[in-house]
Amino acid sequence: MEMGRIVCFGELLLRLGAPGRELLLQSPQLQVHVGGAEANVGVSLSRFGHDVAMVSTVPGNALGAHALGELRRHGVDTRAVREVADGRMGLYFLTTGAVQRASEVVYDRADSAFARSTAADHDWPALLQGADWLHLSGVSPALGPQVAEATLAAACAARASGVRVSFDGxxxxxxxxxxGGDAQAILHALFDQADIVFADYRDIEVILGQRFTQAGTVERVDAAAAAAFAAFPRLQWLACTQRQALSVDHHVLGALLLGREGVRAQAPVRQLTGIIDRIGGGDAFAAGILHGILSGFDADATVRFGLAAGGLKHSIPGDFNPVSEADVLAQMGEERFDVRR
Incomplete structure (x- = not known):
């Protein structure tokens, strides 16, 4: 197992959720969880046994301190997270759906401490010292032009330092x-720096400005991956899930891992019933794929591990997926639901 160092760059958030299946503020209480796309990946990788560091910016108040404390509780190094005096914490509000009523998210992230950060705030040669991977996502550049520039600067610095780049669309x-950001141009530039991307055919359609009209979803992913490998010569892997939502509580989830050299692995679909919380499921999948690659799994084992990790997240409240490698391997090897003693 290659116990490399993974650096994650992105915004730390507080999630304020209506309790149970209530509508937002149906009763005067909210449940709080720490999250953020990149932090979710970092926590999972740390729980799998990897050395993980977070780079971000939070306000120097009780909210920022709580977020950092939660990351440290899961073994993530937070020494590279800046604390600023005049910022605010990024928030989002979640209403969990039920039956045929979909879940809803309301963002409150404008002018957060992270959204106001710039490329000049980060000494990437120093921050990437000893790192093997840098993990980024398309959420960060969507926050504004300064953060978009900072995210691209991080990716370019990693590439220049020989650090591999993982990017979730x-x-x-x-x-x-x-x-009014130019998502196509900015995401195109980030994909061009990546060794692996987590994206389905719809992400590739946005970035390349072309449509994939094959009959089935899997066929569209295959075609989109071929187009992405042609457009981005550094790209080595593309991974994604395929989700069919039969109801809020019953999803069918599959996954694909495609390689530049023609490697193609598809995980058997999983029936997810009685879903507790799907937020962070994609991040748990991404962490599982990265763990498989770092651990030297073959493509088939890697995509099965990623899907099992993503599936387990649906059973756990909150944004993080605090399960171990052994938990995921057990899920891959058995479908029994009796108590493990």
């Missing part, structure tokens, strides 16, 4: 629309 149209 995480296309968030509402965030891009808020400031």
């Amino acid at each position: 995480n296309f968030r149209p509402t965030l891009w629309q808020r400031w």
Whole structure:
């Protein structure tokens, strides 16, 4: 197992959720969880046994301190997280759906301490010292032009230092629309720096400006991956899930891992019933794939591990997936639901 160092760059958030299946503020209480796309990946990788560091910016108050404390509790190094006096914490509000009522998210991230940070705030040669991977996502550049520049600077610095880049497309149209950002151009530049991307055919359509009209979802992913490998010569891997939501509580989840040299692995679909919390499921999948690559798993084992990790996250409240490698391997090897003694 290659116990490399992984650096994650992105915003730390507080999630304020209506309790149970209530509508937002149906009763005067909210449940608080710490999250953020990149932090979610970092926590999972740390729980799998890797050396993980977070780079971010939080306000120097009780909210920022709580977020950092939660990361440290899961073994993530937070020494590179800046604390600033005049910032605010990024928030989002979650209403969990039920039956045929979909879940809803309301963002409150404008002018957060992280959104106001710039490329000049980060000494990337120093921050990447000893790192093997840098993990980024498309959520960060969607926050505004300064953070977009900072995210691209991080990716370019990693590439120049020989650090591999992992990038999750995480296309968030509402965030891009808020400031009129050129999502296609900025995401294209980030994909061009990546060794592995977590993206499905819809992300590739946005970035390459072309449509994939094959009959089935898997066929569209295959075609999009071929187009991405042609467009981005540094790209080695593309991974994604395929989700069919039969109801809020019953999803069918599959996964693909495609390599530049023609490697293609597809995990058997998983039936997820009685879902507790799907937020962070994609991040748990990404962490599982990265763990498989770092651990030297073959492509088939890697995609099965990633899907099992993502599936387990649906059973756990909150954004983080605090499960061990042994938990995921047990899920891959058995489908029994009796108590493990």
